[in-house]
Amino acid sequence: MKDDTIAAIATPLGLGGVGIVRISGPEARAMGAALFDRPLGDHRLVYGGIHDPADGSIIDHALGALMLAPHTYTGEDVVEFQCHGGPVVLRRALGATLAAGARAAEAGEFTLRAFLNRRLDLAQAEAVLATIAAQTDAAQRLAIAGLEGSLSRRVGEVRRTLLDVLAYLSARVDFPDDDVPPDDIRPQLTAAHDALARLLAGATVGALYREGVRTAIVGRPNVGKSSLLNRMLERERAIVTAVPGTTRDVIEETASVRGVPLVLIDTAGINEAIDPVERLGVERSRAALRSADLILLVLDGSTPLSADDRALLEAAGERPAIAVVNKADLSPAFETAALPLSAVRVSALTGVGMEELADAIVARLGAHGSGASSLEQALMASARQVDAIRRARLAVEEALRGVAAGAPEDMAGVDLAEAVRALGEITGEDVTEDLLDAIFSRFCIGK
Numbered sequence: 001m002k003d004d005t006i007a008a009i010a011t012p013l014g015l016g017g018v019g020i021v022r023i024s025g026p027e028a029r030a031m032g033a034a035l036f037d038r039p040l041g042d043h044r045l046v047y048g049g050i051h052d053p054a055d056g057s058i059i060d061h062a063l064g065a066l067m068l069a070p071h072t073y074t075g076e077d078v079v080e081f082q083c084h085g086g087p088v089v090l091r092r093a094l095g096a097t098l099a100a101g102a103r104a105a106e107a108g109e110f111t112l113r114a115f116l117n118r119r120l121d122l123a124q125a126e127a128v129l130a131t132i133a134a135q136t137d138a139a140q141r142l143a144i145a146g147l148e149g150s151l152s153r154r155v156g157e158v159r160r161t162l163l164d165v166l167a168y169l170s171a172r173v174d175f176p177d178d179d180v181p182p183d184d185i186r187p188q189l190t191a192a193h194d195a196l197a198r199l200l201a202g203a204t205v206g207a208l209y210r211e212g213v214r215t216a217i218v219g220r221p222n223v224g225k226s227s228l229l230n231r232m233l234e235r236e237r238a239i240v241t242a243v244p245g246t247t248r249d250v251i252e253e254t255a256s257v258r259g260v261p262l263v264l265i266d267t268a269g270i271n272e273a274i275d276p277v278e279r280l281g282v283e284r285s286r287a288a289l290r291s292a293d294l295i296l297l298v299l300d301g302s303t304p305l306s307a308d309d310r311a312l313l314e315a316a317g318e319r320p321a322i323a324v325v326n327k328a329d330l331s332p333a334f335e336t337a338a339l340p341l342s343a344v345r346v347s348a349l350t351g352v353g354m355e356e357l358a359d360a361i362v363a364r365l366g367a368h369g370s371g372a373s374s375l376e377q378a379l380m381a382s383a384r385q386v387d388a389i390r391r392a393r394l395a396v397e398e399a400l401r402g403v404a405a406g407a408p409e410d411m412a413g414v415d416l417a418e419a420v421r422a423l424g425e426i427t428g429e430d431v432t433e434d435l436l437d438a439i440f441s442r443f444c445i446g447k
Ligand SMILES: Nc1nc2c(ncn2[C@@H]2O[C@H](COP(=O)(O)OP(=O)(O)OP(=O)(O)O)[C@@H](O)[C@H]2O)c(=O)[nH]1
Pocket: 219, 220, 221, 222, 223, 224, 225, 226, 227, 228, 239, 240, 241, 242, 243, 244, 245, 246, 247, 248, 267, 268, 269, 270, 326, 327, 328, 329, 330, 346, 347, 348, 349, 350
């Protein structure tokens, strides 16, 4: 654990009403006192001037706050200066703290210290990141639940159950005679397994909210892909014209569908393009079709299916896809029932069918029910956390199989220890330096 004093600008570097310089560590109090011309009071805001220690000139008029350990974000003494929110002011104020002996903080270092000082567990620290990164209301609500410990609590319960079983198993090994009566560990293991399966389901839904769903809008030229994008964004983002081949490059924008952030990727219409620019665009839409998490295959419902449409339907059939049969305001030229994908009739022009499309998307993603009820089961979890839960569940499954097959009890112990370790990676009881680096380097500087 580093015990030096760190400082950073904690607010974004632009023009703003207020910008904050944050100092944390054993010397924070002394440094704050050296830079500020009024005495700082614990958990009080004091108005005063920040001085340049080099020449004594005044850098800014600011509010200074001293927060004494342990009741601070990092668990250390913290000083914050609320300056005027300009990049030059803030750089000079930060420079003064560095001149006074602070070290420039690395990305996520304040939150890392909060974790190391047990102000937060690891799952909560990751929830801090998710709270900042949240792109929709629903994602942000999930992240705050995580910050309040929803994931930690549920993972912790399972971990404790498994530790109890492990304790029992090692007692049986150490005192093989009558002291510890034989007990059936299967009910506890089954309960743990079911709890992990529920966690995994919730985390999988949560991951959708957190990471967003990369959604490619594909189809042949002029079927209304860009119109659909604009309709889903509720603004005129992409150019729409009656000329086929309007969209030539890939456009990416995030829309919220029942609270799930969809990263919509509008692409060039797919056909056998001759024009080299158009052909490049077509290549990109093919790539999007292959790599997206979800495909919205747009068809023009007012004209019969073409060979291009059929080829696309076939390609999309192997991927998570929905057929969006557009131009429902015109008279239909084919039946949707015959399509090989689940299909929704919409009109990007009038907005008809957009609710049904949202239902179909949410159902397709497995985020069942209305936004609210799927949110109740959802847990904000990162890919790393989902992976750890999955490993724990596999290990418990393995232990159950062994017990059922009559394997010696201490064999189950090996699997259970593995499960306990995987769960400990989530809350932070079992983490390596590398893992911490990987997690906290994704934070911004000053957090
Ligand atoms: N009647 C009707 N026309 C539509 C609808 N959606 C789009 N259009 C029209 O279809 C034409 C093509 O729309 P775009 O959204 O540019 O189609 P696109 O698929 O993005 O076309 P490219 O970018 O050229 O591949 C425009 O004239 C739109 O006004 C709809 O629901 N109903």
